[in-house]
Structure formats: C-alpha cells, structure tokens
Amino acid sequence: MRYFMEMRYHGAAYCGWQRQPDQPSVQQTLEQALATLLREPVSVTGAGRTDTGVNASYYVAHFDSPSPLADPCRMVYKLNFILPADIAVMGITPVGAEAHARFDACEREYRYCIEPAKNPFTRALTWQYFVPLDLERMNLAAALLPGFDDFTSFAKLNSNNKTNICRVHSAAWCRRDDGVLLFSIRADRFLRNMVRSIVGTLVDVGRGRYTVGQFRDIVASRDLSRSSAGAPAQGLFLSDVVYPPGVFRRGGGSGLFDGNEKSGMRWDK
Template sequence: MRYFVELSYNGGRYCGWQRQREAASVQATLEAALSTLLREPVEVTGAGRTDTGVHAAYSVAHFDTAVPLTDPRQTAYKLNCLLPDDIAVFGVTPVAADAHARFSAVEREYCYFIETRKNPFTRRAAWQYRRPLDAERMDRAAALLTQYSDFTSFAKLNSNNKTNICRIVRAGWEESPEGVYRFTIRADRFLRNMVRALVGTLVDVGRGRYDEEEFRAIVESRDLSRASGSAPAEGLYLWDVAYPAEVFRRGERTQNLLFY
C-alpha cells in the first residue's frame, strides 16, 4: 500500500533531503522513524531534493507498506512523537499505487526571505542582508522570468541535468512593513541551486548593480559565469508541491508554520 506524507522541516542541521552515508539527512531521519514505527524497513521518496541548510515549509514524500495502515491519522501522530523537533508531519494519506511524490507533481513553489535588520531570532531562518534594496526593481526583473524557458545561466555545473528547460508560472518580490523581502517563484521544475542563483542576481538588481535589461541579458546569455553568487541556503524554503486532483489533494491542516 502506498502513502503520501505531508511534512515540513528546518534544514539547518541536515545535509539536505537526500540520504548521505556519513551525514544526517531528512530522508534518512524520516525513514528511521517510519521503520521503527511500522516494524519493517521503509524507504521514502521525496517531492524534491533540497540542498544542505534549505528548509521546507511544505513538502511531500511517499512510502510503501506490506500491510495497510489501520489508522493513518494515528500513524502521523506517532510519527511526530518519534521525529526530532525540526521535522513535523501534517498527515499520512493512502494514494494509488502509481502515485509518485516526485514524478506526479506538476508544480513546485519556493520562497526566499531576506531581512534587512539584525535579528538574533531569524539569523538561521532568513538571509540578513543589511543593505537597502529596491523591491520594485527586483520585482520587475523577476517578472521577466516568465518570458523564458532556458535557465542555463542559473544551473549549477556538473549537476547532470537532462535539460535546463523550466516553465515558470510566477516570480515576484514583495516587502513587508517590517522590512522583510519575500521572493516567490513557482514552476513545473527547478534546476539544482537555481533559486539561490536567481535570488543572488536579483539582489544585485535591487542594490543597483544591474538594471532590468542587464538582468534580461544574463538570462539570455545561458552563461553561468554571468550570474551573481548564490544567496545563502538559510533563506530558502520549499513552499508548496502541487499534484493533479485525481492524484492527491493537499490536506486542510497543512498551514505553513513560519511566522512571516
């Protein structure tokens, strides 16, 4: 029987989602808890492979069991008791045998947070960039991304991508009254390190290093050396994963736990 797990995690102490031989990962931690609870070896497959230090406000993974769960809601409760405090499970839901957390997803959304003041409570939850930024300039430049599909300029080298083509359906910046900048980007797929490379380059737009047309030229160049340095991992969150309605519907009790 196959189940989808809806979860969130703080990636600060993990090497990323993917299981590593000598470092703690979210995948391995979740597998260990499930294996202990269900008393059988369990492997999980995630909707995406977040990098070291990257968080997930909402993510999905799937696992299979030899025997159907008698009470998935109780399984979610017990799973939360076994997991460390930096991983939270929203729900466990039975799905079709061919439903796949990664390949069945049709869109994913990431958010990136930048705080412009020194804040001891968010230093590992946002990029504390204490220089003035022009949110309107960054927003106009980000809007250009929906006009393109090849993002080689923001693709990490030697990442073995079969293609650098992505369909971005939304990209934009907003600024809160408290001075927190939030970048939201939604697409059918993302390249490794793509969002952090985009944020780093867009911040250079916001501080006046590039104008909108220079940013456009960077996108069109398909040259990674033209992009700015990547933004730090701690500001990045996997924010949403969407599936066709016939595959899976997001649970009602999955509000993002962030205070932003």
C-alpha cells in the first residue's frame, strides 16, 4: 500500500533531503523512524532534493507499507513523537499504487526571506541583509524569468542534470508588513542551487550592481560565471508541491511563510 506523507522541516542540521554516507539527511531520518514503527526497512521517496541547510515549510514524500495502515492519524502522532524536533509530519494519505511523489509533481514553489534588520529570533530562518534594496528593480528583473527556459546561468556545476531546462510560471518579490522581503518562484522543476543563485543575483540588481538589462543578459548567457554568489541557505523554503487532482490533493496545514505574504511572521502556524 502506498502513502503520501506531508511534512515540514528545518534544514540546518541536515546535509539536505537526500541520503548521504556519513552525514545526517532528512530522508534517512524519516526512513529510520518509519522502520522503527513498521518493524522493517522502509524506503522513502521525496518530491525533490533540497540542499544542505535549506528548509521546507511544505514537503511531500511517499513510502510503501506491506499492509494497510490501521490508523494513519495515529501513525502521524507516533512519527512525530520519535522524530527530532526539526522534522514534523502533518498527514499521511493512501494513494494509488503508481503515484510518485517526485515524478508526478507538476509544480513546485520556493520562497526566500530577506530581513533588512538584525533580529536574533529569526536569524536561523532569514538572510539578514542590511544594504538598502530597490524592490521595484528586483521585480522588473524577476518578471523576466518566465520568458526563459534554460537556466544554466544558475545551475550548480557538476550536478549531473540531464537538462537545465525549467519552465518558470511566476517569480516576484513583496515586502511584508514586518519589513521582510519575500521572493516567491514557481516552476515545473528546479536545478540544484538555482533559487539561491537567482536570489543572490536579484539582490545585486536591487543594490545597483547590475541593471535589469544586465540581469537579462546574465540569464540569456547560460554562463554560471556571470551570476552572483548564491544567497545563504537558511532563508530558503520549499513551500508548495502540486500534483494533478487525480494523483493527490494537498491537505496539510500551512507553513511558517505560507498564506498571506503581507500578514507578517505567523509563529502560531
């Protein structure tokens, strides 16, 4: 029996989602917890990789159980009891035998948070960047991204991508009521380090290092050496994974940075 598992995690303590030898990963941690409860080895497949230190306010993975779970809600409770505090499972849902958390996903969203002030309570969740940024220029540059499909300029070297083609559906910045700058980008897929590299380059547009036209040239060049250094990992969140209605419909609760971007940080979610 196959199940989709909705979850969220703080990525600071992990080498990323994917299992790595001799390094803690979110995937391995989940597999160990499930194996403890199901009393046999369990393989967990995620919606995609997140890099070292990157967070997920909404993530989907699937696993197979040799027999139907008697009470998925009870399984959620037990998993959360034994998982570390930085990983939380929000729901477990039975799906079709062929449903696949990665290959069936048709859209993903990442969000990046920049806080323009020193804040000891959010330093592990935002990039605290104190140089004034021109949000209008950054939005003009971000609006160019859906017009491209090759993102080699923002692809990590030696990442073994079969293709650097991505279809960006939307990309935009907003300023929330608490002053945090929030970047949201949706696409069918993302390359390793792609969002952090885009954010770093857009920040350089916002501080005047590049013009909007130069940003366009950087994307079109398909040359990684022309883009800026990637933004720090702690400000990045995978915030949504979308599936065709016949495969799976999101049911988990909202994440820390989901929902109304202008509502401020919602620590009660």
